[in-house]
Each structure stands twice: as structure tokens, then as C-alpha cells.
Amino acid sequence: MNISFNLIAGIFAILCVFPFLFVVIISLTDESALANNGYRLIPEKWSFAGYQYVFDMGDSLLRSYGVTIFVTVVGTIISLLFMAFYAYAVSRKSFKYRNFFSFFAFFTMLFNGGLVPTYIIVTQLLGLKDTIWALILPLAVNAFYIMILRTFYSTSVPDAIIESGKIDGAGEFRIFLKLVLPLSLPGLATIGLFSTLGYWNDWFNALLYIDSPNLVPLQSMLMRIETSMQFIMQNASNSSISMEALRSMPQDTSRMAMVVLATLPIIFAYPFFQRYFIQGLTVGAVKE
């Protein structure tokens, strides 16, 4: 019995990891071997040319890495600040308007305006199109995370601690920074990791709002390469210019090398993430 259980779980786990390993293998295959045999598990000839190419053309990849790192770091800081303050305020019983602001956040989980009005407001009213803020602000706040954090504050920060701070003459901000923040660190770390992952993996906002090649994040660059490759391939037969363009595009191996490079930070970080995510899953289930 135990053997068959191990077999089922083991096979599924391998299936989950396999596509990633396969892409790593493709990225290490010689381009001409790819052209002859297609993607193979055991390549005829290994080669680092794909990675070589990526590092030689460096600029655009480096820039996209830069955009993604900037957006991830700044975005996570902003969303933690916004959400930590908001959640703390609505968790305090002394705050007269806590019910109103709780509902104000909560209602957005039930009903939303949809994509079209959001797009029009972000581009026309806020004027964020083609700015880095279009990648940061739309993901900054999340009502569900605020609910999780609020629960976290009210269960892990006893009122007595806040009262003692008041007696010692500390102001609300001081209490928050010196007493509440250290106690709620695990909760903030969980939410911080959720948003880090969200920002790192985001391509949708770039698809909607970004045209300038300087502001394209990693995930979205991978998408664009793919789309322009397809476009060129489809029109390759009837124009000589596109053959030219095809030659200047990254080859199959180097595109797969980029996929690997874009995934690598996550692969290294995720066993660490995993622990917090499981915690987050359980924290989220508990209500006030």
C-alpha cells in the first residue's frame, strides 16, 4: 500500500517538475541539433550558445530584469505600507469608522467594475499609460490580504499591549512602529511574499498599459518575443525583410535560456516561499 502511495505522489511530483527540466535541456541543446530533431530529452549535441547569445545581446534582457526587480521591490514596499496601515486601523476597536472602512475594502471583493472602465480610468483619468506606475499601482492593494492582515493583528496583538504603550505616553504612530510592527512581522512577511510573487510574475498590466520597450518587464518581454516570432514566421514566405528580421531574433535555444533565467530566482526562492504560503493558507481561513 505504502509503495503505491509513494508511487502516485512521486510520479505526480515528477510530472510537476518535468516541464521545467525539459526547458532547461532545450536551452542547453545545440541549435542545429534542434533544427534536425526538434526538442529532445537527450540532445544530440549540448551547447551553451543559447546563454552566450542572451548575455551578448544583454541590453534588453538586463533592462527587463531591471524593470522587474524595481517593480517587485518598490511594489512590495508600497503594498505592504498601504495594507499594513489600513488593516491596522480597521483592526482597532477605538477607531470610530472601522466598520465603514472594513466594508469599503470588503465590498470590492464582491463587485467590480470590470476591465474596460478600469482601463479607461487608469489611462485617461490617472494618466498612467506607459509609466512604471501602471505596473506598480494596480497591484498595490488587495482587499483579501487586508482581511488576512486584520485578522492577524486582532489575534496576535493584544489590546493590553497597546494600552500599556498609551500609558507610557507613546503616540499612535509610535505604538504602531515600536509595539505592533514587531509582533505582526510573520503576518506581514506572508503578505509581503504573496505580493513579491504577484509582482514578479505579472505580465497582464504590461500587456494593458505598456508600449515603450524601455518599460517591459521580464514576463512580458518573453511574451513579446513569442508574438513577434510568430508574426515573422507567418509572413516569412512573402517578404525578404522578415527573413532579415528572423535572423536577428533570438533563436529557439536562447529564448528557452531566457525562460530559464526569468524563472531561476523563483526556483531558488520558492521552497522558502512555500512555508509562508502554507501558513498564509491557514491564516486566511481563520476569521475574526
Added chain:
Amino acid sequence: MVGEFFRNINKNKVMLFMVLPGALWFLFFSYLPMLGTIIAFKEYRFSRDGFWASIVNSKWVGWDNFKFLFSTNDAYIITRNTLLYNVVFIFVGLALSVLLAIVLSEITNKRLSKIYQTGMFLPYFLSWVIVGYFTFSFLSADRGLLNGVFESLGIQPIQWYAESKYWPFILVLVYLWKAVGYNSVVYLASIMGIDRSLYEAAMIDGASKMQQIRAITLPLLRPIITIMTLLAIGKIFYADFGLFYQIPRDSGTLYGVTNVIDTYVYRGLKSTGEIGMSAAAGLYQSVVGFVLVMTSNYIVRKFDKDNALF
């Protein structure tokens, strides 16, 4: 009255200051778009003078956008696809997640079990773009692994990205691959919470593993299964945009089986330029979605007050 209002504001000013950034965010990114749904009732024209001018200057057309939307075949196809895919995802996903959770909980070697879990968790952390590349490495017509295997077996290769009949299966497989490992953790956590003495008692009575699972694990999992399923049904009108956009690589020949409400709204906005109809489809999704969330939450509350959303 007014004086008291200002006194209250003053008394709560630090807290109000704390909610200010978040509240402004909700105002701009959630509540103004809700007001903006009136676009669905207008013939929207972009105006150079900005958002307010565009809204005011666009002509009212009443329910025309909805009439157009529902008179085409599109409304039927996108609703059918969204609902059917989600139904399959919910039920097949549930069965597999519970099965895996039970399997994992029965593995006696805890270190091995942790290693399996780490492997199963990986897909959840990758973006749809990356998963799109993975899928392509299997399905590419001339280089993909599958056609390579077919070739060596003497089977005709298949133009995967041009034949729609395979896509319902491909999309379901990709979805399950990405979601099941993560979802099974929820069930695993509640299996771990089951009192061990129940199993010991069953073993003394001579119950086999299968009997234990049927008589103890599954009945005790039922409440959480019911709740997770009902909550998923509340979101049945929303599709995962990334799955339906990235995995078929936006291939036009596949739209019949890959177009869902979310991709339809996106294409109406960005490529076909039918903003009014696209906004109408978006509002249709939000309103039906709202009704479904409220209903399913109402039912969850009947079952188990603690697990309801509100």
C-alpha cells in the same frame, strides 16, 4: 451635529490618516471603475479632453450594447466556455486534490512526503507566460516533444495550435497541472487535524486502509470540501485570463473553444475596439458574478457559519 462630526474626525485623525492611502486606492481602482460601468450604456468615444469629457460627451444608447452582444453567437460561446471549463476544473480538480491529499497523508516517510509536496508546489509559483512556453515545448508542430514521439511511433503529427478539438483536454490538463498540488495542501492540512485516535480505534477493529479512508477521512473532510466547492461556484463566472490567453497563444482558429468572458472583454477593448460591447460583457460578468457570490455565501453560511466569507 456638524461640530460633533468634526470632533470625531479630529479624535480619529491618526487612524484616518492610516487608512487614507488604501482608501484612495480603493476609490480610484475599484469604486470609480464601478461608476464607470455606465460606459456599457453609452457609445463610448475617447475624447482628447480626458476621462470626464469622454464620459459626458459619449451618447447614451440604453441597452443597445447588450442587445448587440446577446444577438451575436459570442455571448453564448463565451458563457458556455466559461461555465463548462470552470465546472470541470472545480469537480475534477477537487477529486484529484483530495485524492492527492489522502495519498500524501498516508505516506509514512515524512521526509519523502515533504519532497513530493515541494515538487507539486512548483507549478503554482510560475507565471502563465512560462507555462505557455512549457506547453509549447510539448505541442510545437515541428519541434514539440509529442509530435517527435508520434513520429517515432509512425503516427501522423498534429498541428496542435490549429485544431480546436484537442483544446478542451489540453486546457484542463494544464489547469490541473498548475493548481492541484497547491489545492491539495488545504485538504492535507485538515486531514492532519483529524484526531489520530479515530484511526487507531479503527485499526484495532481491523479496518483496512481503504475502509479507514471511506469511514473516517472522507466524512470528516466533507465540510471543508463543501465550503471550498461552494466558494469556487461563486467565482464560476470568472475565468483565469492567463490560462485562456497564454496557453493557446492567442490562436484565432481556436477561439471557438478557448474564448471565455475575460478574454472576450480584453479583445474587445484592445484589439477589435468594440468598447461598448466589451464593457457590456464585463458588466454582465460582474452582475452575475455578484449574484453567484452572494448566493453561494448564503448557502455556505447555512452549512457552517465560521467558513462563510461574510
